[in-house]
Amino acid sequence: MQDAISTGRFLARLAGLTDWKLLAQLGPVALRVARLIAVFRSAAPSHERMARFEEELKFLLDTMGRLIVQWTLNHLEPQSRADMPPVLYWERDAYRPKRLSPTRNLNCLFGPIRVSRWLYEALDGLQLPALFPLERSLGIVAGVATPALADLVARLSVDFTQRQVLETLKVQHHVAWGAMTLRKVTKAMAEGIAPHQHQAHVDLLLSWLTEAAKSRGPVRFALAVGRDGLMLPIRGKGTYKEGATATVSVLNRLGQRLGTIYLGQMPEPGQGTLSDELTRLLRDVLAQWHGATPRLVYITDAGFHPRDYFEKVLSRMLNPRDPEHFLQWEWTVDYYHACCYISKLAEAIFGPGRAAHAWAAKMRRWLKNKPGGIYRVLRSAGALRKIRGLVGEDQDYHDGYAYLRKHARWMDYAERRRRKLPIGSGVTEAACKIVFSQRFKCSGMKWDIAGGAVILQLRVAVLSRTWAAVRDAMFAFQMTTLSPTHAPIRSFLTTNAA
Numbered sequence: 001m002q003d004a005i006s007t008g009r010f011l012a013r014l015a016g017l018t019d020w021k022l023l024a025q026l027g028p029v030a031l032r033v034a035r036l037i038a039v040f041r042s043a044a045p046s047h048e049r050m051a052r053f054e055e056e057l058k059f060l061l062d063t064m065g066r067l068i069v070q071w072t073l074n075h076l077e078p079q080s081r082a083d084m085p086p087v088l089y090w091e092r093d094a095y096r097p098k099r100l101s102p103t104r105n106l107n108c109l110f111g112p113i114r115v116s117r118w119l120y121e122a123l124d125g126l127q128l129p130a131l132f133p134l135e136r137s138l139g140i141v142a143g144v145a146t147p148a149l150a151d152l153v154a155r156l157s158v159d160f161t162q163r164q165v166l167e168t169l170k171v172q173h174h175v176a177w178g179a180m181t182l183r184k185v186t187k188a189m190a191e192g193i194a195p196h197q198h199q200a201h202v203d204l205l206l207s208w209l210t211e212a213a214k215s216r217g218p219v220r221f222a223l224a225v226g227r228d229g230l231m232l233p234i235r236g237k238g239t240y241k242e243g244a245t246a247t248v249s250v251l252n253r254l255g256q257r258l259g260t261i262y263l264g265q266m267p268e269p270g271q272g273t274l275s276d277e278l279t280r281l282l283r284d285v286l287a288q289w290h291g292a293t294p295r296l297v298y299i300t301d302a303g304f305h306p307r308d309y310f311e312k313v314l315s316r317m318l319n320p321r322d323p324e325h326f327l328q329w330e331w332t333v334d335y336y337h338a339c340c341y342i343s344k345l346a347e348a349i350f351g352p353g354r355a356a357h358a359w360a361a362k363m364r365r366w367l368k369n370k371p372g373g374i375y376r377v378l379r380s381a382g383a384l385r386k387i388r389g390l391v392g393e394d395q396d397y398h399d400g401y402a403y404l405r406k407h408a409r410w411m412d413y414a415e416r417r418r419r420k421l422p423i424g425s426g427v428t429e430a431a432c433k434i435v436f437s438q439r440f441k442c443s444g445m446k447w448d449i450a451g452g453a454v455i456l457q458l459r460v461a462v463l464s465r466t467w468a469a470v471r472d473a474m475f476a477f478q479m480t481t482l483s484p485t486h487a488p489i490r491s492f493l494t495t496n497a498a
Helices: 001-013 021-041 049-075 134-139 148-161 162-173 178-216 269-288 304-312 334-351 356-371 373-388 394-406 413-418 426-440 450-462 467-495
Strands: 087-090 095-098 104-109 110-116 118-122 222-232 241-251 257-265 295-300 322-326 329-333
Touching: 021 049, 021 426, 049 095, 049 373, 049 450, 087 295, 104 148, 134 148, 134 178, 134 257, 148 450, 148 467, 162 178, 162 304, 178 222, 178 241, 178 450, 178 467, 222 394, 222 426, 241 269, 241 426, 257 426, 257 450, 269 304, 295 304, 295 426, 295 467, 322 356, 329 334, 329 413, 334 356, 334 373, 334 394, 356 373, 356 413, 426 450, 450 467
Parallel strands: 222 295, 295 329
Antiparallel strands: 087 095, 095 118, 104 110, 222 241, 241 257
């Protein structure tokens, strides 16, 4: 009932417009819709006619949407200079209205529109760029796209190539952009959400920790961290360079994963940016968490960067709630990497064949299920070498044995399984695939660092399920920063729209 009353008031207000210009523009389109319906109903339906009916109807509805958006934006500001605020302040500089500028080409979800808006010029004569208060108040992105269209473009760019995004915009939204315009919009969106990404990650992890703490099960809930790297094709480089990704997951009291936060970094010497971002995230989450301390686990392979991060950061991380004590992080070397070295040992001892396969399978079971399994594997390998000698390469045996012995203290898989903790870095390995490979390693692709960082920023937000939060935070922040500057014009716009 209330909706019907509101709709009636809106229609009455629309019909009471003094200039009737909007209705005059919509009328011909509405007649075309009626004619389209009549033509479709006049003959027997078919697959082809149904498809054309929907396509033509969508085009006409988009046309109506485009006209409505265009008319609405062009009637937000008054036509008279006397009705505009005489002075606006932006970044400590004063501006005054100069003229109602010619129409500006913009794009919305329904297609291209043309909008006129007041231009403000600096009072001090320093040749500062002109100011368009309406565009800033509306949140126009990169000077070409409404917020809704920019949001759509950013989400499309997460999964699709540049060419596919441009084709989608042209076919489905009647927006004909070039590659440079698309890059401007995606860059603006990435830069806009970047300052809010960290807090969105913290909030989401805290919500999962709350859910995990309330769960029922035989073990403590856990915060699981992993990191890994993969090689990316970088433009202008003779070889691939290593990008990096990290994951932070929450496990409930049954060992079930509730969710995962993804981080990523384009190739960088030392991977310092990713390490700093991951460290800041962990510290802030644990500082803001007020429940029981979760079990802290770190699951990676034994590569240089993952090992270095554990030794220099995690093992020395102070408890933010008790700065006199260190946090107790448990490092688990990925079970599947350990199995690869067992296979290497098997071929060195037996040579390729059934015997090597059988011994390796048995050792993998011991490693996974028996207490102290890694030491059983090492004793078996040492005894076989002493009794049988080596059929394969001595270096393969040495590499496999040295790897397993060096990391034995972090391979107590039976105990970790008893506590329902992960023993494999599958989540992080999958992150390499979904964060990077699916988007960055398609056929023929090469990336520059800056361009890849833009897509990576957007992709991480979508994969971590924080996109809506960071997008809304970006819009809210933009309105907050506009408040002291555009209070007069925003007050006028609000009054005029009421």
